[in-house]
Amino acid sequence: MESWERSRRLWQHAFFLSWLVLTSAGPVMEVGRVLPVALVAGLAAWYAVWFVLRTPPVGEVPRPYVVGGGLLWLGLFAIDSSFLAVCLSVLVPYCMDAVRIGLVAVLSCAGGWLWHRHHESGSVTWAEIATTALIAISAATSVGYFSSVARQSDERKELIDQLQAAQEARAVAERQAGVAAERQRLARDIHDSLTQGLASVVMLLEAAQERLPDDRHLTHALRAARENLTESRRVVLALRPGELDDDGLPEALRRLSRRLSDETGIHANALITGALRPLDVHIQGELLRVAQEAVANARRHARAAQVTLTLSFMEDVVVLDVHDDGEGFDPDRAFAGHGLLIMLERMEQLGGTLLVESAPGEGTTVVASLPMATR
Structure with missing residues (x-):
């Protein structure tokens, strides 16, 4: 991917240089003074400072570059209106990523050039109109081509990044599953x-x-x-991950709820919804730890009369929620304790989420969700 970005930058540099030469060579030869040459060279150096030496992120055009390039162009335009089209060179970095800006610049330069010829000679010949139109079409085609290349580069880079992220996530999951299975x-x-x-x-x-x-x-x-x-x-x-054995997570949750009822008198039950599907051993272990932590909190702090553990198998995620009808607490302090914070970090590492919903006097619900990954 880095080689592709280097190639893209080289094309941008070539685009800038070619248009700078194309738009300034004629006026420089006509005016024949040192100052225009110095300003054109200054514009090239200014571009090199911002895009060759500094290499900003792709698609980012520094504002100082636009301001400095615009001032250099205004100096050229003040010397002779023939330098009108040089403004296209200043906008080349925009043309690479924003085709509309490039097309507006091309059309503005073409119209400005015809106005300049009419202002100098009092009329515009059909040959000048045709030449200007051909140059504008060529420039617009170049802008469209480079813009499409830049857009395809961005899309390809995004797809490659997504593929790499998916491969890394899969490798981590397989490694964790292998460790858990062993x-x-x-x-x-x-x-x-x-x-x-x-x-x-x-x-x-x-x-x-x-x-x-x-x-x-x-x-x-x-x-x-x-x-x-x-x-x-x-x-x-x-x-073993807690009480997880060959019977799997659903049976482990049922045992957890039965023990809670037997030891505390709290009415606890476990519900399984959706079509049962085999889960990765590591995912089962993490969800069981969430259930154990939530049940332990309800047992120690909630003063609940009823606790319900629900395991839901959905199309692409598995969701565990543990609800108690206890005293509840301020949700802003949900992750102040280490237990829930550790559960949150574990869920996020596996690409899942952990939510805690509670309010004083309204009980507490802990919801853990993980992507469905079969073993």
């Missing part, structure tokens, strides 16, 4: 082998201790086995 696999392997094996060892040692209750070595072995069993279960829980 963590799930490790958790299953540890649970099915090490944890189960340690559980069997603990059962055998407990049975042996019933027969030999005073055996000190057996007691130490049982304690060590239990500690290692606890550690292995901790590792499995750390590898």
Whole structure:
């Protein structure tokens, strides 16, 4: 893309130089003085300062350039009205990106040139009209061509940027999905082998201790086995995203709501709407963390009587909202705590959104939305 932009700038420089020579060569030869040559050279240098040395962003024409170029052109025009068409050279950078400005400049120069000839000689010949029309058509064609090239360049650059952004997002999602899947696999392997094996060892040692209750070595072995069993279960829980297992996010939300009801007496339920679709493991994990954080906040602060967790499968997004009928709070302070702020950052990193709707006395709703990405 950089080579394309360099090529575009070179075409702009060539366009400026050719039109500067075309519009000023004749009048300079007719006037035959040093000052017009110096002003034309000054205009070329002024252009070089702003567009060769400084290289502003594509499509941006610095205002100082227009002011300085306009003053140089006015100096030429004051010397001789034949320099009228030089104003087109000043507007060349505009002509590259704004075809209407270029066409207005071409027509103005053509009309001004005919007026200049009529003012000097009292009449305009058909040959001069035809020549001026051909030059104007050629100039308008050049302006249209370069403007279309510039427009296509912008569109192509935008498409390439979108493609690169999509590829990067896909790479990140695939990387995250791979990590999550590997963590799930490790958790299953540890649970099915090490944890189960340690559980069997603990059962055998407990049975042996019933027969030999005073055996000190057996007691130490049982304690060590239990500690290692606890550690292995901790590792499995750390590898799994919360309570997410092979049953998926919907069942994890149902378990979360049942536990909330059992432990607090709050009436909680989980609703699943839309056609169930397989979700990326990482997306399921992030949405479950949002649900856990929202439920924890409702449990600690809201004094709610009812909590509803709703998971909605839509055409291209999956939406989780957690609503409680508690005390509510000031929404301007929604992200003052670290929990919701972390959830917001996680959603934004995955291209999603997190909204918190609340008001004192009107409950709270947390809405998390992520693009649908199947595993």
